[in-house]
Amino acid sequence: MGKKLLLEHDHVPGIQGYEVYRQHGGYQSVEKAVKTMSPEAIVEEVKKSGLRGRGGAGFPTGMKWSFLAKPEGVARYLVCNADESEPGTFKDRYLMSRIPHLLVEGMITSSFALGVNTAFIYIRGEYYYIVRILENAIAEAYANGFLGKNILGSGYNLDLHVQVGAGAYICGEETALLESLEGKRGNPRIKPPFPAIAGLYGCPTVVNNVETIAAVVPIVNQGGDAYAQIGIGKSAGTKLISASGHINKPGVYEIEMGITVEDFIYSDEYCGGIKNGKKLKAVVAGGSSVPILPADKILTLANGEKRLMSYESLSDGGFGGGTMLGSGGFIVMDETTSIVENLFTFARFYHHESCGQCSPCREGTAWMEKILHKIMDGHGTLADIDLLWEIQAKIEGNTICPLGDAAAWPVASAIRHFRSEFEEYVSNPKSVKVVRHYDAMQNA
Amino acid sequence: MAKVTIDGRSIEVPDGTTILQAARMIGPEVAPPTMCYHSKLKTSGGYCRTCLVEVTKGSEKDPRPMPKLVASCRTTVMDGMEVGNQTSPKVIEARKGVVEFLLLNHPLDCPICDQAGECHLQDLSYEHGSSKTRTDFERRTFEKIDIGDKIQLHMTRCILCYRCVKVADQITDGRVHGVLNRGDHSEISTYIEQAVDNDFSGNMIDVCPVGALTDKTFRFKSRVWFTKPVTAHRDCEKCSGKVNLWYKGEEVLRVTGRKDQWGEVEEFICNTCRFDKKNTSDWTLEGPAHISNQSVISANHYEVFKKPTEFKLNDIKPLKIEEGSKS
Amino acid sequence: MEIKFSEDTLAVANKIIARYPEGKQKSALIPLLHLAQAEFEGWLSPEAMDYVASLLHIKPIEAYEVASFYSMFNLKPVGKCLIEVCRTSSCWLRGSNEIVEHIEKKLGIKEGETTTDGMFTLKTVECLGSCGTAPMMMIGAQYHENLTYEKVDKVLEQCKTDGSRKTYLDKVVIDKY
Numbered sequence: 007m008g009k010k011l012l013l014e015h016d017h018v019p020g021i022q023g024y025e026v027y028r029q030h031g032g033y034q035s036v037e038k039a040v041k042t043m044s045p046e047a048i049v050e051e052v053k054k055s056g057l058r059g060r061g062g063a064g065f066p067t068g069m070k071w072s073f074l075a076k077p078e079g080v081a082r083y084l085v086c087n088a089d090e091s092e093p094g095t096f097k098d099r100y101l102m103s104r105i106p107h108l109l110v111e112g113m114i115t116s117s118f119a120l121g122v123n124t125a126f127i128y129i130r131g132e133y134y135y136i137v138r139i140l141e142n143a144i145a146e147a148y149a150n151g152f153l154g155k156n157i158l159g160s161g162y163n164l165d166l167h168v169q170v171g172a173g174a175y176i177c178g179e180e181t182a183l184l185e186s187l188e189g190k191r192g193n194p195r196i197k198p199p200f201p202a203i204a205g206l207y208g209c210p211t212v213v214n215n216v217e218t219i220a221a222v223v224p225i226v227n228q229g230g231d232a233y234a235q236i237g238i239g240k241s242a243g244t245k246l247i248s249a250s251g252h253i254n255k256p257g258v259y260e261i262e263m264g265i266t267v268e269d270f271i272y273s274d275e276y277c278g279g280i281k282n283g284k285k286l287k288a289v290v291a292g293g294s295s296v297p298i299l300p301a302d303k304i305l306t307l308a309n310g311e312k313r314l315m316s317y318e319s320l321s322d323g324g325f326g327g328g329t330m331l332g333s334g335g336f337i338v339m340d341e342t343t344s345i346v347e348n349l350f351t352f353a354r355f356y357h358h359e360s361c362g363q364c365s366p367c368r369e370g371t372a373w374m375e376k377i378l379h380k381i382m383d384g385h386g387t388l389a390d391i392d393l394l395w396e397i398q399a400k401i402e403g404n405t406i407c408p409l410g411d412a413a414a415w416p417v418a419s420a421i422r423h424f425r426s427e428f429e430e431y432v433s434n435p436k437s438v439k440v441v442r443h444y445d446a447m448q449n450a
Numbered sequence: 451m452a453k454v455t456i457d458g459r460s461i462e463v464p465d466g467t468t469i470l471q472a473a474r475m476i477g478p479e480v481a482p483p484t485m486c487y488h489s490k491l492k493t494s495g496g497y498c499r500t501c502l503v504e505v506t507k508g509s510e511k512d513p514r515p516m517p518k519l520v521a522s523c524r525t526t527v528m529d530g531m532e533v534g535n536q537t538s539p540k541v542i543e544a545r546k547g548v549v550e551f552l553l554l555n556h557p558l559d560c561p562i563c564d565q566a567g568e569c570h571l572q573d574l575s576y577e578h579g580s581s582k583t584r585t586d587f588e589r590r591t592f593e594k595i596d597i598g599d600k601i602q603l604h605m606t607r608c609i610l611c612y613r614c615v616k617v618a619d620q621i622t623d624g625r626v627h628g629v630l631n632r633g634d635h636s637e638i639s640t641y642i643e644q645a646v647d648n649d650f651s652g653n654m655i656d657v658c659p660v661g662a663l664t665d666k667t668f669r670f671k672s673r674v675w676f677t678k679p680v681t682a683h684r685d686c687e688k689c690s691g692k693v694n695l696w697y698k699g700e701e702v703l704r705v706t707g708r709k710d711q712w713g714e715v716e717e718f719i720c721n722t723c724r725f726d727k728k729n730t731s732d733w734t735l736e737g738p739a740h741i742s743n744q745s746v747i748s749a750n751h752y753e754v755f756k757k758p759t760e761f762k763l764n765d766i767k768p769l770k771i772e773e774g775s776k777s
Numbered sequence: 778m779e780i781k782f783s784e785d786t787l788a789v790a791n792k793i794i795a796r797y798p799e800g801k802q803k804s805a806l807i808p809l810l811h812l813a814q815a816e817f818e819g820w821l822s823p824e825a826m827d828y829v830a831s832l833l834h835i836k837p838i839e840a841y842e843v844a845s846f847y848s849m850f851n852l853k854p855v856g857k858c859l860i861e862v863c864r865t866s867s868c869w870l871r872g873s874n875e876i877v878e879h880i881e882k883k884l885g886i887k888e889g890e891t892t893t894d895g896m897f898t899l900k901t902v903e904c905l906g907s908c909g910t911a912p913m914m915m916i917g918a919q920y921h922e923n924l925t926y927e928k929v930d931k932v933l934e935q936c937k938t939d940g941s942r943k944t945y946l947d948k949v950v951i952d953k954y
């Protein structure tokens with residue numbers, strides 16, 4: 007068994023409640039932080055730990071925290087990004103519904119480190135039932151003196167609220183999230199300024215993913231150096247992977263970074279191999295936005311070595327031959343999978359989720375979906391494949407926020423690695439069973 | 451102060467100046483085209499992406515190039531910055547893409563559009579786009595609606611520049627229209643049927659870069675290029691009273707705000723001046739207006755715009771870019 | 778129907794509004810629209826949005842802009858049980874298309890339609906974070922996962938017998954892993 011830092015107690019009966027959580031070492035990081043450490047010392051530990059953001063971009067958390075502006079007399083905010091809407095990703099849901107107190111504890115310790123007195127957990131609306139779980143946990147934390155005024159007699163005050171979204175992937179983008187939290191449409195802001203300077207209500211703000219915040223707990227408990235020992239190289243610590251698709255054991259796995267991709271897919275400790283004894287065809291390793299890789303490329307690097315589950319190894323080969331760890335949404339496809347049809351579901355997704363502010367993303371995502379729809383309908387041409395390629399290239403890098411890139415990469419990588427499949431689709435159109443319209447229920 | 455070089459031409463500008471403003475100071479030859487930015491509206495710009503430029507050198511201090519093209523209207527200059535606009539192949543390529551995206555769902559109904567002749571999209575596509583469309587999908591369509599008795603909204607033509615929303619937010623206190631829905635379903639709307647009714651609502655027409663918001667009192671009376679603009683003013687208690695009168699013969703067909711060299715309104719005017727003062731006797735005339743945003747129409751390039759049905763899929767031929775087409 | 782929160786709901790709404798710093802009450806807009814949708818028959822009529830806007834002292838258009846942006850807000854009436862079936866990759870790989878077809882056949886409606894008795898509306902949605910337990914659907918706040926035709930039939934039967942309107946605010950059975 008690999009090392010577990012976050013999900014060590016996830017199967018303990020009653021771990022959702024305060025008592026059991028506390029018996030298993032819960033809230034120690036808060037005690038240690040507010041009683042024995044300075045905020046700066048905690049930021050230092052997080053820097054030393056090498057923790058990188060678990061929301062997708064992998065930005066070093068300690069560095070992000072040290073960028074937070076601290077003007078005199080201005081409130082600062084910590085906002086936890088629990089929007090989790092990247093297709094293939096469900097680890098935050100698991101963590102929040104199984105061990106809600108871990109997130110609450112992480113929020114308190116992190117808020118103390120950042121000098122924050124009001125913090126929010128922004129959660130996607132579809133997870134409404136988890137709002138209740140979190141609110142219960144928060145109420146218990148208040149009742150036990152871990153939240154509110156004068157926490158554990160330290161003089162430190164913190165209020166923590168859960169804010170609910172209402173169905174918009176784009177609100178996972180941190181500035182769209184802040185807009186939504188301010189009661190507006192989820193339109194990403196034009197940067198700079200970055201949230202660390204002007205975020206929520208124009209005040210300095212840190213936005214971190216659920217898993218990032220949770221990882222602060224073991225870092226403060228064990229020290230940054232100890233955390234940095236776990237994992238491999240610049241991929242320190244453990245990572246929650248959401249495994250889905252054609253595998254025997256879908257689910258959330260906490261892995262120590264550095265295990266091989268092959269091990270992750272085939273060992274019984276994790277995915278347990280491909281369902282029904284089929285062969286592996288392709289993997290989307292980090293949520294829908296990252297490039298899809300065919301079996302040989304996901305298992306081995308160009309130099310013949312085995313590819314590892316880490317930021318660096320997964321991106322080895324660049325965009326042509328590698329992919330990204332992203333949010334850790336690991337989607338496995340067996341030999342029967344149609345890459346074209348799978349891509350269609352992604353294209354439809356990005357079209358549906360584009361906020362519509364900037365023209366390349368608004369128009370381009372819709373156009374790509376339509377072309378893929380046409381190809382699936384059996385009316386595609388070879389020129390359509392080239393057109394798809396050109397459209398994605400015209401979106402990438404030219405938009406306000408990275409959703410445009412996220413919409414372009416799956417298209418680019420599918421064509422790059424599976425072009426022949428697209429060609430076969432247009433030259434030998436099979437009729438597809440069901441083709442659904444993306445907007446039959448738009449605002450119904 | 452910061453020194454910035456755009457397409458090889460340098461200028462010193464105050465800190466906080468955007469690349470776009472700096473380029474405009476140098477001159478129209480290096481100024482990136484714009485659709486959504488408007489100098490008189492705060493927080494405008496950033497949406498349409500036509501003004502993308504390449505920053506080949508970040509600053510004297512940090513000379514690294516910027517990894518992506520940036521929106522020049524929303525990016526401030528740094529001392530020593532070097533920028534490629536017309537001289538950057540990446541920019542030319544990206545801009546062509548942007549034009550294609552903007553036209554993707556545009557009806558190209560210039561022959562029946564009141565904005566023809568003063569439409570920024572028309573200019574843009576002539577100068578930076580390619581004449582052929584590569585889509586054979588049906589365009590997005592909307593019913594045209596009246597928002598009040600003076601303004602007509604033709605959503606099908608809208609490019610979602612957000613200017614009319616900002617003008618309502620920033621110079622009136624009762625915004626009743628906004629952007630509804632999401633993604634390519636976004637539309638400008640009041641949601642429930644209601645009139646945009648306030649003393650300054652007419653400025654929505656002037657800031658609209660395309661023919662989505664038009665003056666109902668002018669509709670179909672004449673083509674813009676058959677009318678003669680004359681600058682005029684009157685004493686008005688609500689606004690500056692500085693306008694352009696658009697004459698056909700002796701008749702004032704339309705009153706608008708004055709626009710600067712970039713086609714952006716100089717001073718917003720009130721509805722009384724715009725809609726209720728259509729007699730020469732209401733005004734003190736100043737002289738013929740100089741319209742520098744001379745459109746493609748007057749340059750006789752009108753044939754370029756054909757109906758979408760006449761295009762063939764994948765028949766791409768880039769338009770040649772003529773020097774000085776903005777005669 | 779008069780558009781006005783019950784006393785209990787109004788108390789909840791006021792508690793939410795009090796969370797935010799002075800002058801930032803607009804932050805309560807999305808939470809309050811959720812309350813309104815749950816209380817006013819599962820959708821947001823212009824009157825319902827106007828009411829929420831008045832509670833927050835914002836312009837009605839600000840509420841319309843927001844409500845129309847987010848996919849969980851229904852701007853038209855829906856059946857008592859809004860069935861939301863995930864259609865994205867992981868669910869699709871595990872047969873969500875077939876689940877949708879099955880429901881369409883069973884209820885005699887197409888995606889986007891409501892049964893004549895006003896009981897069910899069928900909608901397909903994007904990834905709901907249930908990819909490891911795919912295929913899945915959501916009715917009200919309840920996730921129904923690892924769907925089979927039999928499981929779908931059972932759930933729909935239960936909804937019908939029960940007959941109540943399902944909302945996102947319902948208390949639900951917490952999932953077991």
Ligand SMILES: Cc1cc2nc3c(=O)[nH]c(=O)nc-3n(C[C@H](O)[C@H](O)[C@H](O)COP(=O)(O)O)c2cc1C
Binds near residue numbers: 061062213215
């Ligand atoms: C379109 C888009 C969607 C995103 N969705 C999420 C999300 O659901 N959850 C998340 O934590 N980060 C998401 N992110 C990344 C956030 O913008 C941000 O980088 C992250 O919350 C920072 O936290 P971290 O440093 O702890 O990873 C998204 C980014 C983009 C561009």
Ligand code: SF4
Binds near residue numbers: 361363364406
């Ligand atoms: S890239 Fe897409 S999602 Fe991001 S701001 Fe532009 S339109 Fe909105």
Ligand code: FES
Binds near residue numbers: 484
């Ligand atoms: S003018 Fe700069 S993005 Fe539109």
Ligand code: FES
Binds near residue numbers: 867
């Ligand atoms: S793909 Fe269906 S829940 Fe994620």
